[in-house]
Amino acid sequence: MAYSSQYYDPQKAHEYYMKHRKLKGRRTLNEKGKAAKATVKTAMDTEKKETIQKLKDSVNAKVTEVKGKIQALKDARKQELAGFKSESEALSKESQALTEESKRISAMPKGPAKEQAKAELKKKREALSGKRSDLQSRRDAAKQKYAKVQETVKGARQAIAELKKQFTSARKDITAQYKASYESEVEKIKADSSMTKVAGSSGKKKKSKK
Numbered sequence: 001m002a003y004s005s006q007y008y009d010p011q012k013a014h015e016y017y018m019k020h021r022k023l024k025g026r027r028t029l030n031e032k033g034k035a036a037k038a039t040v041k042t043a044m045d046t047e048k049k050e051t052i053q054k055l056k057d058s059v060n061a062k063v064t065e066v067k068g069k070i071q072a073l074k075d076a077r078k079q080e081l082a083g084f085k086s087e088s089e090a091l092s093k094e095s096q097a098l099t100e101e102s103k104r105i106s107a108m109p110k111g112p113a114k115e116q117a118k119a120e121l122k123k124k125r126e127a128l129s130g131k132r133s134d135l136q137s138r139r140d141a142a143k144q145k146y147a148k149v150q151e152t153v154k155g156a157r158q159a160i161a162e163l164k165k166q167f168t169s170a171r172k173d174i175t176a177q178y179k180a181s182y183e184s185e186v187e188k189i190k191a192d193s194s195m196t197k198v199a200g201s202s203g204k205k206k207k208s209k210k
Contacts, residue, residue, distance in 0.1 A: 012039040033195030040185045048178040052171055059167040066156050066163075073149050080142055087135050091128065098124055 012035075029037060101121055108114040189195050
């Protein structure tokens with residue numbers, strides 16, 4: 001039965017045969033068989049490479065997506081901390097201003113004006129205290145939220161590691177599958193009588209000894 005396969009291109013096999021037809025030696029395959037084997041290997045190597053590359057691209061896309069989510073969480077936390085820092089600095093300036101105001105009030109002469117100023121200063125300090133309490137509450141809530149975010153990030157990193165592990169395993173499987181398929185194709189070529197020759201035959205007639 002004549003050899004036929006999706007990986008076998010008769011034209012390429014013929015080109016290989018024409019290029020190497022002068023080679024001689026003890027081989028099971030004849031030149032036509034060697035040409036078929038070479039073209040099949042080239043085709044299967046190309047297909048295997050493309051299959052692995054597609055898988056790699058798919059995994060890389062997923063890894064990039066997960067890394068993007070991790071970075072987004074980090075950026076959000078960084079922005080949140082920057083906001084808290086800005087608020088804290090503003091409250092510190094406000095506290096310093098109240099300290100200076102307290103000094104001015106202390107220097108005022110006793111009287112209704114001083115008492116009114118002291119009452120207003122007290123209200124400002126109470127308001128400042130409320131702002132600080134609010135900031136601290138939001139910081140504590142953010143801290144608890146960040147603990148959960150860290151768990152999410154940890155899970156995402158584990159997912160990346162698992163994706164890479166799966167890719168490595170799949171690549172090994174694909175390589176093994178193509179190796180087995182290639183060996184099967186070679187056996188089919190060897191089974192085609194038009195692509196084989198008797199081992200050890202040179203095609204020349206032996207001279208008789210006298």
